[in-house]
Amino acid sequence: MTRSFKSIYLLLIYAFLYTPIVALMVYSFNNAEFSMLWQGFTFNWYHEVMQDSNLWIAVWHSFYLALSATSSALLMGTLAAISLYRYQFRGKNVLQGLLFIVIISPDIVLGIALLILFSLGNLALGFWSLYIAHVTFCIPFVVIIIYSRAKSIDPNIFTAASDLGASELQIFTRITVPMLLPAILSAGLLCFALSFDDIVISYFVSGPGFEILPIKIFSMARLGVTPELNALCSLLFVMTLTIVCASQWVTRRKKQ
Amino acid sequence: MKNRFQYFSVGLISVWLGVFGLLSFLTMVVISFMQHDADHIALMHFTFQNYYDLFNPIFFKIFLKSFYIAGIVTALCLILGYPFAYIISRLPERLQNLSLLLLLLPFWTSSVVRSYAMMSLLKTKGLLNSVLLALGLIHQPLQLLFTNQAVTIGLIYNLLPFMILPIYVNLERFDRSLIEAAKDLGANYITAFRQVIIPLTMPGILGGCTLVFLPAMTLFYISDLLGGAKAVLLGNLIEDQFLTANNWPRGAATSVLLTVIMGIGLLIYWVKSNRRINYDSVI
Numbered sequence: 293m294t295r296s297f298k299s300i301y302l303l304l305i306y307a308f309l310y311t312p313i314v315a316l317m318v319y320s321f322n323n324a325e326f327s328m329l330w331q332g333f334t335f336n337w338y339h340e341v342m343q344d345s346n347l348w349i350a351v352w353h354s355f356y357l358a359l360s361a362t363s364s365a366l367l368m369g370t371l372a373a374i375s376l377y378r379y380q381f382r383g384k385n386v387l388q389g390l391l392f393i394v395i396i397s398p399d400i401v402l403g404i405a406l407l408i409l410f411s412l413g414n415l416a417l418g419f420w421s422l423y424i425a426h427v428t429f430c431i432p433f434v435v436i437i438i439y440s441r442a443k444s445i446d447p448n449i450f451t452a453a454s455d456l457g458a459s460e461l462q463i464f465t466r467i468t469v470p471m472l473l474p475a476i477l478s479a480g481l482l483c484f485a486l487s488f489d490d491i492v493i494s495y496f497v498s499g500p501g502f503e504i505l506p507i508k509i510f511s512m513a514r515l516g517v518t519p520e521l522n523a524l525c526s527l528l529f530v531m532t533l534t535i536v537c538a539s540q541w542v543t544r545r546k547k548q
Numbered sequence: 549m550k551n552r553f554q555y556f557s558v559g560l561i562s563v564w565l566g567v568f569g570l571l572s573f574l575t576m577v578v579i580s581f582m583q584h585d586a587d588h589i590a591l592m593h594f595t596f597q598n599y600y601d602l603f604n605p606i607f608f609k610i611f612l613k614s615f616y617i618a619g620i621v622t623a624l625c626l627i628l629g630y631p632f633a634y635i636i637s638r639l640p641e642r643l644q645n646l647s648l649l650l651l652l653l654p655f656w657t658s659s660v661v662r663s664y665a666m667m668s669l670l671k672t673k674g675l676l677n678s679v680l681l682a683l684g685l686i687h688q689p690l691q692l693l694f695t696n697q698a699v700t701i702g703l704i705y706n707l708l709p710f711m712i713l714p715i716y717v718n719l720e721r722f723d724r725s726l727i728e729a730a731k732d733l734g735a736n737y738i739t740a741f742r743q744v745i746i747p748l749t750m751p752g753i754l755g756g757c758t759l760v761f762l763p764a765m766t767l768f769y770i771s772d773l774l775g776g777a778k779a780v781l782l783g784n785l786i787e788d789q790f791l792t793a794n795n796w797p798r799g800a801a802t803s804v805l806l807t808v809i810m811g812i813g814l815l816i817y818w819v820k821s822n823r824r825i826n827y828d829s830v831i
Contacts, residue, residue, distance in 0.1 A: 397573070
C-alpha cells in the first residue's frame with residue numbers, strides 16, 4: 293500500500309463520518325423551508341429553536357434526569373464495587389450474577405422488561421420510571437470502572453485504618469472515596485452521557501407527561517427533515533464538541 | 549459496625565438489581581407464556597402460542613431479514629474498518645491519537661442526531677441527490693431514503709467504530725517483527741497477511757463482529773427513521789408489538805427469543821476467542 297492510497301482511504305472514511313453532520317450544519321443556516329438549494333444566510337431557524345419553550349423543557353428534563361440517575365447509580369455502584377473488592381460475604385456470586393444479567397441483556401429487552409414491571413406495579417410512566425430505568429442500566433458501568441480501579445489499592449491501607457480505630461464508614465469517607473475519586477468522576481461522566489443520550493430504553497418507559505430530549509428529537513425526526521431540527525441538532529453537536537475538546541484539553545494539561 | 553455498613557452496601561444494590569433486573573426479566577418470561585388479551589396486559593392462562601406465532605411466515609420473514617441486514621452491516625463494517633484500523637495502527641503515536649479522536653468525535657453526540665443527519669443527506673431533495681444531479685450522473689432524483697439500503701447505511705454509520713476499535717487494539721499490540729520473520733521465510737505480503745496478521749488479530753475481528761452484529765438487529769429507531777414504515781429489524785417487531793399492536797405476550801416472547809439469540813452469539817464469541825466466562829474480567 294502506498295502512502296497516498298492510505299491517506300485517501302482515511303479521508304474517505306472520515307468524509308463518510310463527517311459529511312452528514314457538516315451538511316446538516318450548513319443547511320441550518322439556509323434561508324429556505326424545503327429546498328436544498330442555497331437561498332441565503334439566516335439565523336432564523338436558531339431563533340425559532342430558542343423560542344420553542346417545549347424544547348427547552350425537554351432539555352431541562354433530560355438534564356435533571358441524567359443528574360439524579362447518575363448520582364444514585366454512583367452511590368450504589370461505588371458501595372457495591374468496594375464491597376465486592378473488600379469483603380467476602382454469602383451471596384457474592386448472586387450479586388455478581390445479577391450484575392452480569394444487566395450487562396449482557398440487550399437494551400431493548402431491559403426497556404420492555406421494565407415497562408412490563410411498571411405496568412403490573414401500576415407505576416405511571418414519567419420521571420420515576422425513567423429514573424429507575426436509567427439508574428439500572430448505569431449501575432454496571434459504575435461497578436466495572438470502580439472495581440477495576442479499586443484492585444490497585446493496597447489492602448493493608450484498610451487494615452492499618454481499622455487498627456487505628458476507624459469505623460467502616462470513616463474508612464469509606466476518608467480513605468476509599470478520596471483514593472477512588474478519579475474513577476468515580478470518570479464513571480459519573482460516562483453515566484451522565486449515557487443517560488442524556490439514551491433512546492432505546494427511554495422510548496419504552498417514558499410517558500407524555502415527562503418529555504426528554506432524545507425522545508423529542510426522535511418524534512420530530514419521524515415527521516421529516518425540518519430546518520428547525522437541523523438547527524437544534526447542529527447546536528447539540530457543537531455543544532458536545534466543545535465539551536469533549538475541553539475535557540481533552542484539561543486532561544492533557546494535567547499530564548504536563 | 550462493620551457489618552452494618554457492609555449489609556447496607558450489599559443490600560441496597562442487591563434489592564435494586566433483584567427487583568428491576570431479575571424480577572422484571574422473570575416477569576417478562578412469565579408474560580411470554582400467557583395468552584393475549586385486548587383489555588389486559590395478559591390473561592392468566594399458560595400457552596406456547598406466542599412462541600408458536602413467531603414461526604409463522606410473516607414474523608419468520610422479519611427474523612430472516614433482520615439477520616440478513618445485520619450480516620451485511622457486519623461484513624461491510626469489517627471490510628471498511630479493517631484497513632482503517634490497520635492504517636492508523638501504523639501511524640506515529642501523535643497522529644494515532646488524533647485519528648482516534650476524530651473517529652470518536654461524532655459518536656459523542658446522540659445517535660438519534662446522527663441518524664437524523666443521515667436522513668437529511670439521503671432524502672429525495674437532499675444533498676446527495678443534488679450533487680449527483682448537478683454532476684449529471686443521474687437525471688431523476690433517486691429514492692434513497694426509506695429503503696433497506698438507507699437502513700444499512702445508517703447502521704454502518706452508527707456502528708463502524710465498534711468494529712474499528714477492537715481490531716485497532718489488537719493491531720496496535722501486534723509485533724511487527726513477525727511480518728519480517730514471515731518475509732525472511734519466503735512469504736510475500738499477501739501470504740504474510742493471510743497467515744500471520746489475520747489469525748493474530750482474530751480476537752479483535754470476532755469482538756468487533758459481535759459488537760456490530762448484535763446491536764444491528766435491535767436499533768429500531770434507525771430503521772424507523774431511515775427505513776420508514778417498513779419494519780425490517782427484530783427491534784422494530786418488538787417495538788410494534790408493544791406500542792402499536794398492543795400484543796404484549798407476543799412482544800415478550802420475541803424479546804425472550806432475542807435474548808436467547810444474543811446469548812448464543814456471546815457464547816460463540818467466548819468459545820471462539822478461547823475465553824472462559826470469567827466474572828472478574830466482566831465485573
